[in-house]
Amino acid sequence: MAKPEAELTWKDLEIGCIVTEPGNARQYRTGDWRSQRPTYDFNKCIKCGQCYIYCPEGCIRQNTEEYFEADMYYCKGCGICARECPKDVITMVEEAE
Amino acid sequence: MATKTGIEVSIALSEAVRLANADVVAAYPITPQTHIVEHLAELVADGELDAAYIPVESEHSAMSACLGSAAAGARTFTATAGQGLELMHEVLYVASSMRLPIVMAVANRALSAPLSVWGDHSDVMAVRDTGWIQIFTENGQEVVDNVLCAFRIAEDRRVLLPVMIHLDGFHLSHMIEPITFPEQNKVDQFLPPNDYPLPLDPNRPVTMGDFGPPFIYSETKWAQEVNLKAAKEVVLQVWNEFGDAFGRHYSPVEGYRYEGCRVLLLTMGSFSETAMTAIDKMRSEGKDVGLMRLRLWRPFPFDEIRHTVKDAEVLIVLDRALSFGGPGGPVCSEIKAALYQVDKKPKIVSFVGGLGGRDISVAGFEDIVNRGIEISETGSSREFEIFGVRE
Numbered sequence: 113m114a115k116p117e118a119e120l121t122w123k124d125l126e127i128g129c130i131v132t133e134p135g136n137a138r139q140y141r142t143g144d145w146r147s148q149r150p151t152y153d154f155n156k157c158i159k160c161g162q163c164y165i166y167c168p169e170g171c172i173r174q175n176t177e178e179y180f181e182a183d184m185y186y187c188k189g190c191g192i193c194a195r196e197c198p199k200d201v202i203t204m205v206e207e208a209e
Numbered sequence: 210m211a212t213k214t215g216i217e218v219s220i221a222l223s224e225a226v227r228l229a230n231a232d233v234v235a236a237y238p239i240t241p242q243t244h245i246v247e248h249l250a251e252l253v254a255d256g257e258l259d260a261a262y263i264p265v266e267s268e269h270s271a272m273s274a275c276l277g278s279a280a281a282g283a284r285t286f287t288a289t290a291g292q293g294l295e296l297m298h299e300v301l302y303v304a305s306s307m308r309l310p311i312v313m314a315v316a317n318r319a320l321s322a323p324l325s326v327w328g329d330h331s332d333v334m335a336v337r338d339t340g341w342i343q344i345f346t347e348n349g350q351e352v353v354d355n356v357l358c359a360f361r362i363a364e365d366r367r368v369l370l371p372v373m374i375h376l377d378g379f380h381l382s383h384m385i386e387p388i389t390f391p392e393q394n395k396v397d398q399f400l401p402p403n404d405y406p407l408p409l410d411p412n413r414p415v416t417m418g419d420f421g422p423p424f425i426y427s428e429t430k431w432a433q434e435v436n437l438k439a440a441k442e443v444v445l446q447v448w449n450e451f452g453d454a455f456g457r458h459y460s461p462v463e464g465y466r467y468e469g470c471r472v473l474l475l476t477m478g479s480f481s482e483t484a485m486t487a488i489d490k491m492r493s494e495g496k497d498v499g500l501m502r503l504r505l506w507r508p509f510p511f512d513e514i515r516h517t518v519k520d521a522e523v524l525i526v527l528d529r530a531l532s533f534g535g536p537g538g539p540v541c542s543e544i545k546a547a548l549y550q551v552d553k554k555p556k557i558v559s560f561v562g563g564l565g566g567r568d569i570s571v572a573g574f575e576d577i578v579n580r581g582i583e584i585s586e587t588g589s590s591r592e593f594e595i596f597g598v599r600e
Contacts, residue, residue, distance in 0.1 A: 117424045129429045
């Protein structure tokens with residue numbers, strides 16, 4: 113979408129709000145929904161990738177040091193990665209207001 | 210030469226769909242719509258209509274299949290009635306919101322319980338707000354003509370909305386009437402091939418019916434409202450062009466011996482023809498009464514209604530559906546709303562009758578008019594009158 117969300121009017125929409133730009137769902141910031149965030153103690157991490165497999169959002173990638181880490185733009189804070197991690201690397205903490 | 214044939218209206222309707230050269234029919238049979246889809250299935254099986262016939266397992270699936278078909282750019286038809294229309298309910302909104310030009314005939318039927326296969330307008334009124342263009346018909350010729358017009362209206366690039374053609378179950382769907390079928394070459398001239406602007410196409414991928422977060426949902430609904438209201442101009446244009454091509458003219462509100470009348474009766478659908486006979490009789494007795502028939506139900510023809518009643522002192526509205534616990538007849542409610550802000554307006558009397566296939570005879574319409582005039586003078590403690598109920 114060429115315009116920012118807040119400036120889109122009904123006249124900017126395609127018929128029936130059809131989306132003609134493939135893959136633009138990646139613009140949707142689901143990270144806004146989060147009330148808790150994952151924090152990491154990578155000293156314990158064995159890079160098994162269990163968190164990557166279990167993440168229902170598919171938002172976990174390997175960082176430059178190849179540790180698995182959630183992308184905060186999309187992470188909804190569900191905590192499944194923290195529960196599934198066999199080495200207790202991940203601790204969920206409350207998001208500050 | 211166009212030929213006149215004695216034919217059951219349901220079969221004639223199917224023949225109109227054949228003349229329109231529909232690409233896909235997805236439907237589930239339900240009384241009193243059954244003959245329509247049975248005959249379409251025969252036409253497809255016999256190779257007389259080059260279409261895909263999708264025999265689905267329910268009306269919900271029928272409308273869902275129509276969504277896919279119309280989204281692919283195919284000319285799409287279905288038909289239903291009563292409970293079937295209700296089972297489609299949630300999908301009806303999707304069809305209009307996604308701007309898919311589906312045409313559907315509804316053989317209007319009462320709703321259970323108790324089980325009734327017979328006609329009234331309960332099914333229509335329950336889908337009033339689904340965003341479809343809705344047109345009432347009075348006789349078989351109007352059904353055939355308006356099915357052809359419906360495809361033109363629905364597929365017009367300025368519209369791209371689904372259209373319902375309402376015909377009264379049994380009272381119209383099962384009548385044998387003399388009907389003139391337009392010639393195929395004239396239909397082809399009137400109704401060009403469907404050309405949906407953004408069809409499903411692997412080479413040009415689009416997403417339809419996507420997620421609409423709060424930041425955009427209101428804009429999509431307003432776009433839909435603007436679009437449906439603007440569709441009226443196209444409906445008028447298509448009816449005019451149809452009239453020029455085939456000699457039969459239609460308009461959103463049609464009067465019958467109404468000009469300058471003190472008392473007007475308003476009806477929809479096939480009962481209007483009986484009402485006309487009653488008006489003729491009362492006029493011959495010197496009564497000052499005329500008839501107006503509502504043809505275009507959505508988009509609602511505010512201006513035409515205000516214009517038609519401008520000289521009337523009493524307006525009697527007959528609804529064939531009941532809004533339980535509310536103001537009575539849904540059509541009368543909207544007529545009242547349309548006239549509330551008008552300075553000079555008639556007294557409005559609401560009647561509900563003809564429910565679940567019960568006839569209203571010529572004498573019945575005379576009773577409604579006479580009672581309506583009486584109530585307009587004396588007032589009533591009721592929000593509406595129920596006609597013909599044994600109390």
